Amino acid sequence: MMTTGKGALDGIRVLDLGRVLAAPFAAQMLADLGADVIKVERPGTGDDARRYGFFGLPDAGGGRSPESSFYLCGNRNKRAITCDIATGEGQEIIRRLAAQADVVIENYKVGDLKRYGLDYDALRPLNPGMIFCSITGYGQTGPDAPLPGFDGLFQAMGGMMAVTGIADGEPGAGPLKAGPSLVDIFTGHNAAAAILAALFHRQRTGEGQYIDMALLDCSVAMTSHIMQDYLVGHIPPPRVGNGGNGGGPADLIRASDGLVYISAGSDRHWRNLCGLMGKPHLIDDPRFATSFLRGKDNRLAAIAEIEMWSMHHSAGELVEMIRSIGCPVARYNELPQVWEEQQVRHRGLKVAVDHPLGASVDLIASPLAGMAATPATIRTPPPTMGQHNKEILRDMLGYSEEMIGELAARKVI
Structure with missing residues (x-):
C-alpha cells in the first residue's frame, strides 16, 4: 500500500534529467525521503530504461507497455514531463524548472548539456543556490571523460569483476559480473x-x-576491503567464489534439498559447529586451527567436512540447528523464495501500489523506511511518460492550455 506524510526532504524540489539507472536511482532516493522530483523524458521514446528488463506492465491491448520492470525500480514518487531539449522551447522549459529547483541531477555525456545551454555554468546564474549533480561514466575530466559507459564496463575496469567468480583451479573458474547493476546502484x-x-x-x-x-x-571504491588488501600487501587477493571475505568457513553448503549459507568465522563458531556435527576432533585439526586457514588456505577441505554432515539434513533443519548454536546461517533463496521469508514479510519489503494503467504493481520498499521520525515512503507509483505535463507546465510555469496544446502538437513535449 502507498503511504502519505511529510518526509525529511519535504519542500525540496529536484529536477531529474537522468536516464537508465544511476541518476534516476539517486533521484528516487530523494523522492522516497519526501522531495518533489520532476522527471524529464524525451517525447515519444522516454527514458531508455523503459526498454530494459525482461517484463513490463501490460498495455490496454495486452502487449508490453513502456512501464518496464527496469523503469519501475528507479522512478517511484516522481512527477513526469516530456520535453525535447533540442528545441528552444524545450530548453526554456528546463531553464524555468531549474530556476525553481534545489537540485538538478543529470547523466548526459560530458559536454552534451553545454550544447543546449543547460549545463551548470549556464543555469547557475538563474539559481545560485542550486546543487547540480552530474553523473557520468568516467567523470568530467581526464582522457576518458568523453566516453560513454555502462555498469558492466566498470565492474570489469574497476576491479570488482577480478575478485568476483569461482576460484582459480575450480570448475568454472574465472571473473564474473554481479547480477544486479551494482555500480549503478552504488553510484x-x-x-x-x-x-x-x-x-x-x-x-x-x-x-x-x-x-x-x-x-x-565508485567502482574502484566499492571493491573496498579487498582492494585495500592489495594496496597493503601488493598481491592481488584470490577469488574465493562464494567464500566469505572475513573468517571461515563461510560459504554455500549443500543440504539434502537445497543450499544454505553458513558463516562460522570465529573460533567459537567453529568449535560449536564441530560439536553439532559430532566431529569434535576437527577442533584440534591443524588444517583448521585458525579462521584464515578454515576460510582461505583449507577452505575446500573445511567445506567437504561440513557437507559430509549437512547433506543428511534438509535446509530447514540446518538453519534451525545451526542457529541454535549461535552461528550465523541463512537459507539460499531463489527469487520467489525471498518473498516467503518470514522476516522479509515482517519488514514489509514488498509494497503494492495502484498504477495509472489500472493494474496493481509490487515495488521493493526503501531500506530507509526505518527512520523513526521521517521514514522513506512510497507515495505514488512510477509515473507514465508525460503524465504530469499539464500539471507542471500550467501550475508551476504558468503556461496556458493553448500553449501546452501547441507544444504537444509540435512534439516539444
Missing part, C-alpha cells in the same frame, strides 16, 4: 549522499555547488 547512493551533504552545506552557508560523480570512481 546512485553516493550521488544521493553527496546531494544531501550539499543541501546541508547550503543550509549553513547559502552556497550551492557542483557535484562530479563518476561510475569509475
Whole structure:
C-alpha cells in the first residue's frame, strides 16, 4: 500500500534529467525521503530504461507497455514531463524548472548539456543556490571523460569483476559480473549522499555547488576491503567464489534439498559447529586451527567436512540447528523464495501500489523506511511518460492550455 506524510526532504524540489539507472536511482532516493522530483523524458521514446528488463506492465491491448520492470525500480514518487531539449522551447522549459529547483541531477555525456545551454555554468546564474549533480561514466575530466559507459564496463575496469567468480583451479573458474547493476546502484547512493551533504552545506552557508560523480570512481571504491588488501600487501587477493571475505568457513553448503549459507568465522563458531556435527576432533585439526586457514588456505577441505554432515539434513533443519548454536546461517533463496521469508514479510519489503494503467504493481520498499521520525515512503507509483505535463507546465510555469496544446502538437513535449 502507498503511504502519505511529510518526509525529511519535504519542500525540496529536484529536477531529474537522468536516464537508465544511476541518476534516476539517486533521484528516487530523494523522492522516497519526501522531495518533489520532476522527471524529464524525451517525447515519444522516454527514458531508455523503459526498454530494459525482461517484463513490463501490460498495455490496454495486452502487449508490453513502456512501464518496464527496469523503469519501475528507479522512478517511484516522481512527477513526469516530456520535453525535447533540442528545441528552444524545450530548453526554456528546463531553464524555468531549474530556476525553481534545489537540485538538478543529470547523466548526459560530458559536454552534451553545454550544447543546449543547460549545463551548470549556464543555469547557475538563474539559481545560485542550486546543487547540480552530474553523473557520468568516467567523470568530467581526464582522457576518458568523453566516453560513454555502462555498469558492466566498470565492474570489469574497476576491479570488482577480478575478485568476483569461482576460484582459480575450480570448475568454472574465472571473473564474473554481479547480477544486479551494482555500480549503478552504488553510484546512485553516493550521488544521493553527496546531494544531501550539499543541501546541508547550503543550509549553513547559502552556497550551492557542483557535484562530479563518476561510475569509475565508485567502482574502484566499492571493491573496498579487498582492494585495500592489495594496496597493503601488493598481491592481488584470490577469488574465493562464494567464500566469505572475513573468517571461515563461510560459504554455500549443500543440504539434502537445497543450499544454505553458513558463516562460522570465529573460533567459537567453529568449535560449536564441530560439536553439532559430532566431529569434535576437527577442533584440534591443524588444517583448521585458525579462521584464515578454515576460510582461505583449507577452505575446500573445511567445506567437504561440513557437507559430509549437512547433506543428511534438509535446509530447514540446518538453519534451525545451526542457529541454535549461535552461528550465523541463512537459507539460499531463489527469487520467489525471498518473498516467503518470514522476516522479509515482517519488514514489509514488498509494497503494492495502484498504477495509472489500472493494474496493481509490487515495488521493493526503501531500506530507509526505518527512520523513526521521517521514514522513506512510497507515495505514488512510477509515473507514465508525460503524465504530469499539464500539471507542471500550467501550475508551476504558468503556461496556458493553448500553449501546452501547441507544444504537444509540435512534439516539444
